[in-house]
Amino acid sequence: MDMLTIETQPIDGQKPGTSGLRKKTRTFMEPHYLENFVESIWAGIGGVAGKTLVLGGDGRYFSPEAAQVILRMAAASGAARVIVGRNALLSTPAASNLIRKRGTDGGIILSASHNPGGPDEDFGVKFNNANGGPAAEDVTGRIFDATKTITSYKIVEAQDVDLSDLGEHKLGDMVVEVVDPVADYADLMEELFDFDAIRELISNGFTMRFDAMHAVTGPYAKAILEGRLGAAGGTVVNAEPKPDFAGGHPDPNPIWAKELVSAMSGDDTPDFGAASDGDGDRNMIMGPDLYVTPSDSLAVLAANAHLAPAYERGLAGVARSMPTSRALDVVAARKGMECFETPTGWKFFGNLLDAGRITLCGEESAGTGSDHVREKDGLWAVLLWLNILARTGKGVRELVHDHWAEYGRNFYTRHDFEGVDADRATEMFDDLRSRLDGLAGQEVAGRRIEEANEFSYEDPVDGSVARQQGLRVMFEGGGRIVYRLSGTGTVGATLRVYLEDVGEGSDAKDRDAQEALDDIRRAAHEIARIEHYTGRTEPDVRA
Ligand code: G1P
Ligand code: ZN
Numbered sequence: 291m292d293m294l295t296i297e298t299q300p301i302d303g304q305k306p307g308t309s310g311l312r313k314k315t316r317t318f319m320e321p322h323y324l325e326n327f328v329e330s331i332w333a334g335i336g337g338v339a340g341k342t343l344v345l346g347g348d349g350r351y352f353s354p355e356a357a358q359v360i361l362r363m364a365a366a367s368g369a370a371r372v373i374v375g376r377n378a379l380l381s382t383p384a385a386s387n388l389i390r391k392r393g394t395d396g397g398i399i400l401s402a403s404h405n406p407g408g409p410d411e412d413f414g415v416k417f418n419n420a421n422g423g424p425a426a427e428d429v430t431g432r433i434f435d436a437t438k439t440i441t442s443y444k445i446v447e448a449q450d451v452d453l454s455d456l457g458e459h460k461l462g463d464m465v466v467e468v469v470d471p472v473a474d475y476a477d478l479m480e481e482l483f484d485f486d487a488i489r490e491l492i493s494n495g496f497t498m499r500f501d502a503m504h505a506v507t508g509p510y511a512k513a514i515l516e517g518r519l520g521a522a523g524g525t526v527v528n529a530e531p532k533p534d535f536a537g538g539h540p541d542p543n544p545i546w547a548k549e550l551v552s553a554m555s556g557d558d559t560p561d562f563g564a565a566s567d568g569d570g571d572r573n574m575i576m577g578p579d580l581y582v583t584p585s586d587s588l589a590v591l592a593a594n595a596h597l598a599p600a601y602e603r604g605l606a607g608v609a610r611s612m613p614t615s616r617a618l619d620v621v622a623a624r625k626g627m628e629c630f631e632t633p634t635g636w637k638f639f640g641n642l643l644d645a646g647r648i649t650l651c652g653e654e655s656a657g658t659g660s661d662h663v664r665e666k667d668g669l670w671a672v673l674l675w676l677n678i679l680a681r682t683g684k685g686v687r688e689l690v691h692d693h694w695a696e697y698g699r700n701f702y703t704r705h706d707f708e709g710v711d712a713d714r715a716t717e718m719f720d721d722l723r724s725r726l727d728g729l730a731g732q733e734v735a736g737r738r739i740e741e742a743n744e745f746s747y748e749d750p751v752d753g754s755v756a757r758q759q760g761l762r763v764m765f766e767g768g769g770r771i772v773y774r775l776s777g778t779g780t781v782g783a784t785l786r787v788y789l790e791d792v793g794e795g796s797d798a799k800d801r802d803a804q805e806a807l808d809d810i811r812r813a814a815h816e817i818a819r820i821e822h823y824t825g826r827t828e829p830d831v832r833a
Contacts, residue, residue, distance in 0.1 A: 291462050292447040293366050298322045304330065304437035306430040308635040308777035310416025312402045315352050318413040322443075324356055327433075328363050328398075329443035331417050334425075334433030335396065339368030344388045344418075346380025346471060347400025348506040348569035350407030351533040353378050356400055356415070358450050365464040366444035372464065375471030377453050379531065381506045381570030383659070383667035384475040386422035390663065391474055396420050401569035403778070404541035408534035423640035423664030427756065472513045479514055479670065482600035482662055483677045488519050491680040498525055500672065501550040501565040503540040504532040510570065510669055519676075540567050542574030542656055542668070543833050544581050555579055562679065562686060566668030571636075572656040573668035575675055577686025583803070585615035585702050588652035590693050591674055593621045595650055597681040598674055600662065605649040609642055611635070612745050612760055613772045613788040614654040617700040624697065633747045633759035634774060636666055641751035654704060654788065655833075691799055699798035700790055701806040705829035706776075707785040707820070715775055715783035718823035722761055722773065729763060735813035737765045745772075763817060768792030771814045785824060787814050804832065 304311055304327050311327055318324050332338045345360060347353050357378035364372050373392060374380075380388065382399055389397045396419050402412035417425045417433065425433070451459050451466045459466040492498075500515055502508035508529030515521040528536070528549075539546040542565035554563040554576045563576035575582040582590070592608050595601040607628035610618045622629035630648060632638035636657060642648045643661045652658035657666030675686075682689060729742035741764045746757040760774040769791040776784035789807045804811075814820070821827050 294445050294447060295442050296322070296325070296445060297442050298326055298440060300438050300440055301326050305434045306416070306425075309403060309424060310399070310414050312405065312412055312414040312778055315407070315409055315411055315413040318356070319352060324359055324415070325363065325443045325445065326437060326440050327415060328360055329440055330433045330436035331398070332367050333436035334429050335417065337367065338364055340370050341395040342371040342373070342392070343369060344373045344380070344385055344392070344394050344397030346375035346378055346385050348381070348407075349377070349379045349531040349533060350400070350402065350413065350535070350568065351409055351411070352413050353400045353533070354453070356413070357453065359445070360398055361451055361461055361466055362445045362448055363443065365448070365461040366446045369464050371467060373467045373469055374453055376456060376468055379471045379506060379509075381471070381475070381510055382665045383571055383663050383670065384471055384510065386418060386663035386665040387475050387478055388469070389418060389420065390422040394420065399569070403569050404539070404567040404572060406535060406539050407568065411534070418664070419640075421640060421644055421664050423643070424635075424637040426637055426640065427754065472510050475510060476514050476518060478662060479673055480518060482670070483598050483673045484681065485519060487680040488673070488676045491676070492520050496562070496679075497522070497560040498562040498564070499550065499553050499560045500526045501542075501547055501563075502526055502529045503542065503547065503565055503567065504528045504530065504536040504538060505540040505566070505568045505570070506531050507566040507570040507669060511566070514669065514673070535568060542567050542572050545831060545833075547574055550574070550576065551581070562676070564672040564675070566672075567656070570668050571666040573658060573671040574656055575671070575686070577690070580687050580690065582686065582690055583615070583654075583702055584652065584656045584658065585617050585654050585700065586690060586693070587671065587675075588614065588658055589617035589621050589697065590689060591658060591671065591678070592618055592650055593625075593693060593697070594678045594682070595674065598677045601649060601660070606646055607642070607648040609639055609648045609651040611638070611653040612762070613704070613774060613786070614652065615700040615702040615790050616770075617697065617702075618652070620697045620700075630750070633745065633756045635777070638747065638749070638756070640664055641749055645751045647750070654702070694798050699793040701793050701801070701803045702790050703803050703807055704833040705787045705789065705811070706831040706833065707787070707824055707826050708830040709782045710785050710824045710826070712783040714823050715785055718785075718818060718820070719761065719773070719775065721823075722818050726761065729817070734816050735809045737769055737809060737813055740764045740766045763813075765810070765813075769810050771810060771817065773814075773818055785820070787820070787829070789814060
């Protein structure tokens with residue numbers, strides 16, 4: 291087998307964002323683009339020689355080709371072994387589990403999460419550490435530095451490895467081990483949850499619908515929900531992973547999971563509805579005619595997790611990303627648990643999980659998870675919900691309404707303004723940042739501002755500091771606005787405006803969140819001069 295050293299030059303813009311490097315698929319397909327980044331990963335992790343990695347992804351367009359390139363490059367740089375999900379498929383949480391279970395030196399996940407896939411859509415490459423979680427800022431920083439100085443990369447010339455064939459293959463001296471992507475993950479879920487109780491619930495007539503959105507969770511949900519738990523055939527829909535997600539946008543929210551929303555509306559709906567995203571780490575939870583916001587879901591799960599065997603001794607602590615609603619904080623305070631507020635992005639939970647400071651954590655962007663892996667986990671959230679429903683005997687609506695009655699309700703929504711001019715967005719943030727200090731005490735849209743600041747985070751475990759993690763405005767009485775620019779977009783800038791208010795008493799149950807948050811929304815526009823800077827009055831997405 292020939293080993294080649296290919297000369298190359300740095301390519302601009304290979305800076306890993308909130309979750310690895312995400313670009314248009316065609317960009318990744320340009321000469322040297324993927325190779326430069328992969329070689330820079332090797333540099334960023336101190337070389338791959340002698341190491342064992344996990345490799346897999348959500349199966350989107352270009353994944354099979356990218357997997358072969360990565361294998362040939364790993365072999366060229368002396369990796370000992372790469373464990374690959376069959377056909378290069380692995381959900382993100384399953385990859386995290388494999389990294390941990392097999393004690394590997396890390397792994398590479400091929401995904402752009404919930405972004406559409408296809409030649410004209412998005413692709414992504416992310417490196418995860420030996421703890422199973424996304425590489426921290428120091429590693430991604432070193433990877434980025436390497437992309438700026440790269441002069442060559444190494445690759446072997448070889449036939450494609452047959453990734454449909456389970457078992458060990460050789461690529462030069464390196465072993466490529468093709469594994470069933472589902473089995474280890476399904477075993478883990480069975481250890482964490484009370485499968486007997488869920489099986490009994492289902493055999494008593496409880497019905498559900500899980501929408502895999504033509505993405506990676508199809509095979510996992512089929513094996514677990516229909517296989518191990520006995521749900522009726524057809525419970526899992528859109529179950530076959532497609533390279534372009536059948537032209538859809540595999541993002542589990544009421545906008546993109548319309549099919550699920552309509553199946554859960556009106557008469558004769560299933561008792562429970564759920565969906566997951568492209569790579570299986572996000573989740574959406576529904577009851578009949580009820581969408582549970584991710585922030586509420588996180589709070590409900592934290593309040594009831596002890597009903598699952600894995601968490602029956604209680605939670606060490608909990609965490610949420612800063613923009614996520616503070617419904618979780620209320621639960622933590624009542625239960626006497628520590629509650630951490632971290633910057634957006636799962637990587638910030640890693641140290642807290644590793645140090646045993648938290649057991650459960652989540653983000654408003656439909657991510658929930660625990661210390662069982664180091665990624666958020668869509669199916670895990672679905673199974674914890676099912677476990678709780680089975681053990682309480684309550685329906686989704688009853689559980690959520692009881693939660694609000696006990697802890698109060700945090701009205702919550704996120705408004706996204708997509709494809710905004712990046713320079714104008716930066717100007718808007720600079721302008722608001724310069725005015726933040728003077729905002730306290732002012733009254734806007736009938737609300738008095740109590741405090742305004744920019745969020746920075748000092749990691750309580752390693753002391754590292756992340757600055758400029760969102761501008762926030764807090765109102766008297768508990769209202770809050772957070773402004774952030776997305777770090778995962780691939781075109782222009784996406785402005786995210788997170789709105790929250792605290793509701794108590796009888797109106798908490800029946801009020802529409804958008805309506806309840808309308809004055810906070812008006813304040814958000816006025817304070818940041820959103821129309822002036824973006825030309826927009828209405829968001830593209832209300833999540
Ligand atoms: C978005 C979400 C964030 C999540 C990330 C990866 O990042 O807001 O919570 O961790 O996707 O799934 P953003 O585009 O806001 O930087
Ligand atoms: Zn995802």
